[in-house]
Amino acid sequence: MPTVTTRTVEQQAIKAGRKPGRRTDEVIAASVLSDGIYELVIRDPYVARTAEPAQFVNLYPSDARMVLPRPFGVAKIEGDDVTLIYQIVGAGTQEFSQLQAGDVVDVLGPLGKPFDVSKPANYVLVGGGLGVPPLLYAAQILNQRNDGSEVTSVFGYRDECFADDLVAPFADRTHSIVNAEGNVVDLLNDIEDELNNAGKQPIILSCGPTPMMKAVAAWASKRNIPAQFSLEARMGCGYGACVACVVDTPSGRLKVCKDGPVFTTEELGWEA
Numbered sequence: 001m002p003t004v005t006t007r008t009v010e011q012q013a014i015k016a017g018r019k020p021g022r023r024t025d026e027v028i029a030a031s032v033l034s035d036g037i038y039e040l041v042i043r044d045p046y047v048a049r050t051a052e053p054a055q056f057v058n059l060y061p062s063d064a065r066m067v068l069p070r071p072f073g074v075a076k077i078e079g080d081d082v083t084l085i086y087q088i089v090g091a092g093t094q095e096f097s098q099l100q101a102g103d104v105v106d107v108l109g110p111l112g113k114p115f116d117v118s119k120p121a122n123y124v125l126v127g128g129g130l131g132v133p134p135l136l137y138a139a140q141i142l143n144q145r146n147d148g149s150e151v152t153s154v155f156g157y158r159d160e161c162f163a164d165d166l167v168a169p170f171a172d173r174t175h176s177i178v179n180a181e182g183n184v185v186d187l188l189n190d191i192e193d194e195l196n197n198a199g200k201q202p203i204i205l206s207c208g209p210t211p212m213m214k215a216v217a218a219w220a221s222k223r224n225i226p227a228q229f230s231l232e233a234r235m236g237c238g239y240g241a242c243v244a245c246v247v248d249t250p251s252g253r254l255k256v257c258k259d260g261p262v263f264t265t266e267e268l269g270w271e272a
Ligand SMILES: Cc1cc2nc3c(=O)[nH]c(=O)nc-3n(C[C@H](O)[C@H](O)[C@H](O)COP(=O)(O)OP(=O)(O)OC[C@H]3O[C@@H](n4cnc5c(N)ncnc54)[C@H](O)[C@@H]3O)c2cc1C
Pocket: 056, 069, 070, 071, 072, 073, 074, 085, 086, 087, 088, 089, 090, 091, 092, 093, 094, 130, 133, 134, 231, 232, 233, 234, 235, 261
C-alpha cells in the first residue's frame, strides 16, 4: 500500500479544487537576522504559488501546551521556498527560533485578504518594526511587474535596520529611520517632495504598530493619498471560526484574520 503523507493529502486537495489544510513543511534554512529577529525558510509549494502580499501563514508549535497557531506574514518567495521573518516575543516564537534546516513544522495558509496592488502606482511601503515582512513581499511582487509601478520603502526601526538590505533589490527608493532619529511620519514629511515628484500617484501600504499606522493614515488622508493597512491582532484560529481577532470599525466588528488583515483608511474610520 502506498504511504500517505501530508504532501499527498495536500496534492489531493489541490486537485479537487480545495485549499489544502494543515500540513507538515520542511525547514530549509533558519538564521538570525538581528538581535531577537529570526529568518525561517520553509518549503511549501502551495504557499509559494498562491500567496499574495500581506497574506499570512499559521505556524503550529509542537509543544502540546500551545494549541493555537502563530500567524506570520510571508516575507519572500523563491521557487518553492517561503521566507518568514519574526521576532521572539513569547513561548511560540521561542520554540520556532530553535528550528534548524531539516526539521519540520506544521503550517496552514496562505490566509487572509491581501493588499490590493492591482493599479499601477508608486507604492509607498510604510513599515514599523516587525510590520516590515509583508511589505518586503509586496516589494518583491511589485518589482516583478511590468506596468510602470514604482516602489518606495519607508521603514522605521527600533534600532537595527535589519530589512534595508532585504528590500533594496526590489525598491526604486529606500528610506529608513531609527527611533532615536524620529518616526516614519517625520520621514514621510522629509520625502514628501520626492513622493510628489515620482512618476506615479502614490498609494501607501502600511504595516506596524497601530499608533504608527493611525498617524500614517492621518498623514495620508490630509494629502488625499489612498492607504491600506495590514492590522495585527491576537489570533486564535486564523480563518474566521473563533472571533478572537475582532476589530471595531464604522461598519461594525470585523475579523482581522478573514475580513483583513488588510483594510483601507475608510474601512477603519482612520481618516481624521
Ligand atoms: C496577520 C499577522 C501577521 C503577523 N506577521 C508577523 C511577522 O511577519 N513577524 C512577526 O514577528 N510577527 C508577526 N505577527 C505577530 C506574531 O503572530 C506574534 O508575535 C506571535 O504570534 C507571538 O507568539 P508567541 O507564542 O511567541 O507569543 P505569545 O506567548 O503568544 O505572546 C507573548 C506576548 O505577545 C503578545 N502577542 C502575541 N501575539 C500578538 C499579536 N498578534 N498582537 C499583539 N500582541 C501579541 C501577547 O499578548 C503576549 O503578551 C503577525 C501577527 C498577525 C496577526
